[in-house]
Amino acid sequence: MATVFLIIIYLAFISLGLPDSMLGAAWPIIRLDFGAPVELAGLLSMIVVAGTIISSLASSVVLKRLGTGLVTFISVAVTALALLGFSYSSSVVWVALLALPLGLGAGSIDTGLNNYVATHYKAHHMSWLHCFWGIGAMLGPILMSRYIANGESWRTGFFAVSMIQFALVVVLFFSLPLWTKVSKRGGQQPVEMPEKLDSRPTAVPAEGKVLRIKGVKLAMLTFLFYCGVEATVGLxxxxxxxxxKEVSPATAAGWVSLYYGGITAGRLITGFITFRFSNRTLIRGGLAISLAGALLLALPLPAVYSLVAFILIGLGSAPIFPCMLHETPARFGAEHSQKIMGYQMALAYTGGAFLPPLLGWAAARSTFMILPPAMIGYIIVMIVSSEVINRMMSRRQGEVSL
Known part of the structure; x- marks a missing residue:
C-alpha cells in the first residue's frame, strides 16, 4: 500500500505542474488573438497566484477539516475545470475570471503534500516528487508548441491538458478509500522516515508566533525569490x-519546455545525489549553477546560447525548492513545520505573483533585455539569505553540542 500511496502523490504533483507553464508559453499567440498588451500576462499570473496564496494560507484549516485525500481530489478537479474553461474563453476577461479557480486549486494540495513528504519521507522522495511536478510543467509547453506548430489553436492545447487533468481526477476519486485508511492511522503511513529531525523543541516566544523563530523570515524571503526566478523565466x-533573440513563437515555446526539462532532469538526478550530499550542499550547488545560467543569458551571444542558459537555470533550480522544503522540519522543528510550510508556500507564490508582472511592466516600457540582469539580482538575494540561515543553523548546532 505504501508504494501505491507514493504513486498517487506523484501523480498529484504532475497535475500541479501541468498548467503552471502553459500561459507563458502560449501568451505570444493568445495576446494577438485578444489584442491584449504584452504585460497583461503578468496580471493574469498575479490572479492565478493570488488564488494559490489564499488557499495556501488557509491550508492548515482546510486540510485538518477535509483531509489531504479529499483536498487533493477537489483541487485537481477545480484545476481541470478551469483549464477546460480556458479553452472556450471568448475574451481575456474570461481568462482572468478562470485564473482565480486555477490558483485556488493549487495552494492547499501543494502545502499538504509537501509537509507530509517532508515529515514522513527521506530527501530523495521530496526531490523526485518535485521532479514529477517538472514533468507536468514540461509537458504543458511541449503540448502547446506542438499544437501551435501544427497550425492549431492555443485553445486545443488547453483542452488537451484539461483532459489529462480529468483523467487524474478519476484516479484520485478511486484512491479516496486509501487516504481514509491513512487518516484512520493518524496520518502515519508505514514507510521510511526522513533523515533525523531536530528533536529539540524550537523556541517560540509566544504561542503560535512561529514567525519569530530565528531564520523563518529569511527562509520565506528565499522562497519568494526562488519562485520569482522560476515563474519569471517560465512566463x-x-x-x-x-x-x-528573434526566435519563432513555436520554437520559443519548445525551448521554454526544455527549461522545465532541466528542472525535471535535475530533480531526478538530485534524488540520487541526496544519498551522498546534504540538503545544504545541494542548495548551494543549485544556486551556483542557476547564477551561471543567468550570467550566460546576459551575454550578447547567438540565440542557441539562450537555450543553454535556460537549461542551466533549470538544472540549478532543480534542488533548491525541494531541498529547502525538506529542511523545514530540521530547521525549525517538526512541531512547527505545517504552519511554517504554509507561510513558505504563500511567500513562494507571492514571488511568483508579483515579480513576473513587475518585470513584464518594466519590459513593456523598455525592453525584454532586462530579463537576465533581473534574474542575476534575484539569485544573489537567494544566495545571501540562504547563507545567513546556514550560519544560524551552525551556531544553533554548536550551542546544542555544548
Whole structure:
C-alpha cells in the first residue's frame, strides 16, 4: 500500500505542474488573438497566484477539516475545470475570471503534500516528487508548441491538458478509500522516515508566533525569490526569445519546455545525489549553477546560447525548492513545520505573483533585455539569505553540542 500511496502523490504533483507553464508559453499567440498588451500576462499570473496564496494560507484549516485525500481530489478537479474553461474563453476577461479557480486549486494540495513528504519521507522522495511536478510543467509547453506548430489553436492545447487533468481526477476519486485508511492511522503511513529531525523543541516566544523563530523570515524571503526566478523565466522566457533573440513563437515555446526539462532532469538526478550530499550542499550547488545560467543569458551571444542558459537555470533550480522544503522540519522543528510550510508556500507564490508582472511592466516600457540582469539580482538575494540561515543553523548546532 505504501508504494501505491507514493504513486498517487506523484501523480498529484504532475497535475500541479501541468498548467503552471502553459500561459507563458502560449501568451505570444493568445495576446494577438485578444489584442491584449504584452504585460497583461503578468496580471493574469498575479490572479492565478493570488488564488494559490489564499488557499495556501488557509491550508492548515482546510486540510485538518477535509483531509489531504479529499483536498487533493477537489483541487485537481477545480484545476481541470478551469483549464477546460480556458479553452472556450471568448475574451481575456474570461481568462482572468478562470485564473482565480486555477490558483485556488493549487495552494492547499501543494502545502499538504509537501509537509507530509517532508515529515514522513527521506530527501530523495521530496526531490523526485518535485521532479514529477517538472514533468507536468514540461509537458504543458511541449503540448502547446506542438499544437501551435501544427497550425492549431492555443485553445486545443488547453483542452488537451484539461483532459489529462480529468483523467487524474478519476484516479484520485478511486484512491479516496486509501487516504481514509491513512487518516484512520493518524496520518502515519508505514514507510521510511526522513533523515533525523531536530528533536529539540524550537523556541517560540509566544504561542503560535512561529514567525519569530530565528531564520523563518529569511527562509520565506528565499522562497519568494526562488519562485520569482522560476515563474519569471517560465512566463517571459518565450517573449524574451521572440522579442530579443528573434526566435519563432513555436520554437520559443519548445525551448521554454526544455527549461522545465532541466528542472525535471535535475530533480531526478538530485534524488540520487541526496544519498551522498546534504540538503545544504545541494542548495548551494543549485544556486551556483542557476547564477551561471543567468550570467550566460546576459551575454550578447547567438540565440542557441539562450537555450543553454535556460537549461542551466533549470538544472540549478532543480534542488533548491525541494531541498529547502525538506529542511523545514530540521530547521525549525517538526512541531512547527505545517504552519511554517504554509507561510513558505504563500511567500513562494507571492514571488511568483508579483515579480513576473513587475518585470513584464518594466519590459513593456523598455525592453525584454532586462530579463537576465533581473534574474542575476534575484539569485544573489537567494544566495545571501540562504547563507545567513546556514550560519544560524551552525551556531544553533554548536550551542546544542555544548
Amino acid at each position: 517571459w522566457g518565450s517573449s524574451y526569445l521572440v522579442n530579443v
